[in-house]
Amino acid sequence: MNVTILINGVGGPTPRSIARSLLRFSKLKVRLIGTDVNPLAHGLYEKDLYSKTYVIPSADNSNYWSTLEKIIIDEKVDLAIVQPELEVLEWTRYKYQGNDWPCKVLLPDYDIVKNLIDKSLMTKILEDTDLVPNSLNISPDKINLEIIKKKLGYPFWIRSTSGSSGLGSLKIEDSASLKNWITINPNVSNFIGSTYLPGRNLACKLLFHEGKLIRSATGERVNYIMSKVAPSGITGNTSFGRLINEPKLIELSEKALRLIEKNAGKKLHGFFTADFKENENGKPYLTEINVRMVAFNMLFAAAGANFSEDIVNLLQNPKAFDLNYRMYKFESDLIFLRDVDAEPILMKETDLLDKVENH
CATH class of the missing domain: 3.40.50.20 (Rossmann fold)
Structure with missing residues (x-):
């Protein structure tokens, strides 16, 4: 049927x-x-x-x-x-x-969604934890350079408080760069500045049902499609990434979402993608939580973590669905490659390295 x-x-x-x-x-x-x-x-x-x-x-x-x-x-x-x-x-x-x-x-409850779509609201809820980087809301028409320098220092990372695909993102090196960036992004009404994190860019996928975490998986974004067209190098569409097994990332993601859940007074229900960036010592900090899947979810499905199928089965026949928690685990060394107008590729990173070495 x-x-x-x-x-x-x-x-x-x-x-x-x-x-x-x-x-x-x-x-x-x-x-x-x-x-x-x-x-x-x-x-x-x-x-x-x-x-x-x-x-x-x-x-x-x-x-x-x-x-x-x-x-x-x-x-x-x-x-x-x-x-x-x-x-x-x-x-x-x-x-x-x-x-x-x-x-x-x-889908999640509205009170949870509105606190996640606006990155500044999410950061505010989590600001007293060690889950998010040091951050500051920056209004284009009320820039206080002294507060920015004192709270964030240079360099720092700036982005729009809402939207996807790296909207308004840039590594800010000095006050002149900040003023110029705000000027050329007139459609961004609010920015958020955060401590610059130079480490890995990680993603954690989580499926909740009526307050219970039932499925999860983790990955790494390494490079982005058409990265040269974005000053930050981030377009929001991964060209090269890894499928990884990092339970610690899931633990941090759930901890953050439980605080969001408590703040909203509503049970977690639906699919979330938590994004992290590591500092120079490899410590991950949460940068945003999307209330949706992301573009490379098909590669997860190809490797055995088919969240789309899970969602359909859960909605169609919840009584038959196995609600016991499962972290999807991948073979070691799995990577994916994506490009504009091209079929995505799932392969072993060792094969990629062999081709580079023999070129």
Whole structure:
């Protein structure tokens, strides 16, 4: 029996990765329906992935829900995997206001979502712990260079308090660089500055069900696609990464999320990706927690950690789902390579090194 699944934001790489995870690496029989706000979105025309696709209004449009509800009824959608953060925020807000979702979906509570989408709110909740780096909110129209120098020093890392793909990110070397960067990013209303962390860039994936952590896995981002076009070198889309086994990272992620849970007074429920950066001594600090998957989730699925399949099985038949905790463990030496318009590759890093040495 086919499961009909709605996937939002199919113009982005993450929904494409989810679709491939379900079609190529799961035991499920699925029929995928895709939506996007942009009629030029490539995913709307990927007929090998989606049975039907639709252009829909943006999440803040008054016609958003009526359009979605019609699609869900017409296509007999069983469940949705909601990805773009603006849509995650809108779906959770809609439920918070007392409305019923038009189909099954696995999402956190609105109070948790709004504290995670805004990085400054998350950092504020965790500021008295040793989980996040020393940080400071920076308003473009109220820059206090003395406070910035005293609290952060130079260099420090700056980024937008919201958004993805490394929005507003840069290593700031001095006050002149800061002023210039704010000037050329007029669409960023608020920045957050943090201690510069030169170490590894790590990701921890966590699946919660009604307050219980049930699945997890870890990875490392090494390089980014089209990194040369971004002053920071970070575009938010990994070109080279590793699948790693680091339970300590999961422990730190859960500790942070439990504090977010306590602050909101709501149970953790849904999928989260916690991002960390290590300092010069290899100590990881939490930089953000996404309320969604990230673009290389298909590589996790190819290696045996298929979170997309887990979510579908959990929504379709929760009583049959094994709720016992499981950390997905990978073979040693696994890496992945990704590029624009290219099929991702999962391989052994030793094979990569052999090719480089023999070149």
